[in-house]
Amino acid sequence: MQDLTMRRRAAALAIPTNDMAVRAHLRYLGEPITLFREREMERRDRLRMIMAKLDADDQLEKLMKALEDEEAATSTPNDEAEDDRQYPFHNEGSNSLLNARIDIAKYSLVRAALRIQRARRRRDDPDEDVNAEMDWTLKQAGNLNLEFSEIGDVRKLTGCSFSRDGKGLATCSLTGATKLWSMPDVKKVSTFKRHTESATDVAYSPVHNNHLATASADWTNDHNNDSATATINWTANYWNDQGSLLRTFKGHSDRLARIAFHPSGKYLGTASDDKTWRLWDVETGEELLLQEGHSREVYSLAFHHDGSLAASCGKDALARVWDLRTKRSLLALEGHVKPIRGISFSPNGYHLATGGEDNTCRIWDLRKNKSLYTIAAHSKLISQVKFEPQEGYFLVTTSSDMTAKVWSGRDFKHVKTLSGHEAIVSSVDVLGDGGYIVTVSHDRTIKLWSSGSTSEHTMDVD
Incomplete structure (x- = not known):
């Protein structure tokens, strides 16, 4: 009862909204102006509870009067101008961003309705046995064996991606080269190299079998026409499978990490060491959204299968879920104690997986905002x-311990360990219904895993 009274008293207090004013009040009250990893709203709530306790002890009015007198004695015209300053909570976006949000909203509403309709049908239809289907898929995953092992490049491999129809595979490496391979025999089809620095990731378009994007540590030095200053931009590229450069996305101020296509195929997301992730229009190459929110480098991002949400993670050990239709940060998922390197949405619509440098993988329920x-x-x-x-019947994790592991999507118990690489397994992709899994590694090899044939082949590097 006393706690409830205290909360009511705190809710009735007028607390400054400006963070500098909050810090000033805390300093005057002899409290720490900030705590480890404390956010602005948390700091404001802490001040509110401190002031509520003082109010309960009849000390608040006297202290606040003394604070006002002190501020009045030391104020100057400049201080008054500072008090009148407007603090915007957002910047107005472009018309292109508005149109993209409308397009994403329409796309995601249809996809969400179809997903829910399908889930209900599978639940109510007596001929549908989801558990039996999952059991069969997990049994197949448990029978995964190495089918092909190919040397992919002369330097470490960093990314891999299956094409939409499953007939192609793309890999990239620290040489800056992107290579295309046929499936399922893993024969090299073509090599193209436009990156002057290392390529950090590759992703096939979800709607075009012959279009793909690559991220890199490349940068351009762009001089402004009206000044002597120059802007350094790190770039991602959009290609066709003939190696023709269709689009360049430049704007990041540090090297790129992972990239991902929006499920509509119209937009590309890029994560970067500049502490932001960005959304690009694939057709025009225009930067639609520059999203801040992480305090350290952003390592990876993923899009919800409905297309409504994006999730990002990075060196600050935080995963954030964003609403693409409003730009709002919906969830901040805390639990990892070291940087988070991988993130993936489940097709079921409500599970999110994160993997970090603390050697753990966490499964989050977005409906409950909990691990x-x-x-x-x-x-x-x-x-x-x-x-x-x-x-989403199973999950694959890759690691510096030179293995990839398969986990059940039902209870996330271990199903299979894929061993054979001799260095960190840097990237993984899963084809269609899980019939094939590809892993690439810093040992320069591509390994294709299948529950079918176990034949193994090798090939020479260019």
Whole structure:
């Protein structure tokens, strides 16, 4: 009862909204102006509770009167101008961003309705046995074996991606080259190199079998026409499978990390060491959104299968979920104690997986804003996580311990360990219903895993 009274008293108090004013009040009251990893709203709530306790002891009015007298004695015309300053809470976006948000909203509403309708049908239809289907898929995953092992480049491989139709595979490496391979025999089809620095990731378009994007550590030195200053931009590229450069996305102020296509195929997301992730129009190359919110480098991002949400993670050990239709940060998922390197949405619509340098993989329930499972997945850092893209029946994690592991999507128990690489497994992709899994590594090899044939081939580097 006393706690409830205190909360009511706190809610009735007028607390400054400006963070500098909040800090000044805390300093005057002899309290720490900030705590470790404390955010602005948390700092304001702390001040509110401190003032509520003082108010309960009949000390608040006297202290606040003394504070006002002190501020009045030391105020200057400049201080008064500072008090009148407007503090904007957002910047107005472009018309292109507005149109993109409308397009994303329309796209995601249709996809969400279809997903819910399908889930209800599968639940109510007596001929549908989801558990049996999952059991069969997990049994197949448990039978995964190495089918092909190919040397992919002369330097470390950093990314891999299956094409939409499953007939192609793309890989990239620290040489800056992107290579295309046929499936399922993993024969090299073409090589193209436009990046002058290392390529950090590659992703096939979800709607075009012959279009893909690459991220890199490349940068351009762009001089402004009206001044002698120059702007350094790090770039991502959009290609066709013939190696023709279709679009360049430049604007980041530091090297790029992971990239991901929006499920509509119209937009590309890029994560960067400049502490932001950005959304680009694939057709025009225009930067639609520069999203801040992380205090350290952003390592990876993923899009919800409905297309409504994006999730990002990075060196600040924080995963954030964003509403693409409003730009709002919906959830801040805290639990990892070291940087988060991989993130993936489940096709079921409400599970999110994160993998970090604390060697754990966490499964989050977005409906409850809580961590459901903490998997002690590997003995070293986790480099990437990926759900099986059709139903989310299993999850794959890759690690510096030179293995990839498969986990059940039902209870997230261990299903299979994929061993064979001789260095960090840097990237993974899962094809269609999980029939094939590809991993690439700093040992320069591509490994294709299948529950079918176990034949193994090798090939020479260019």
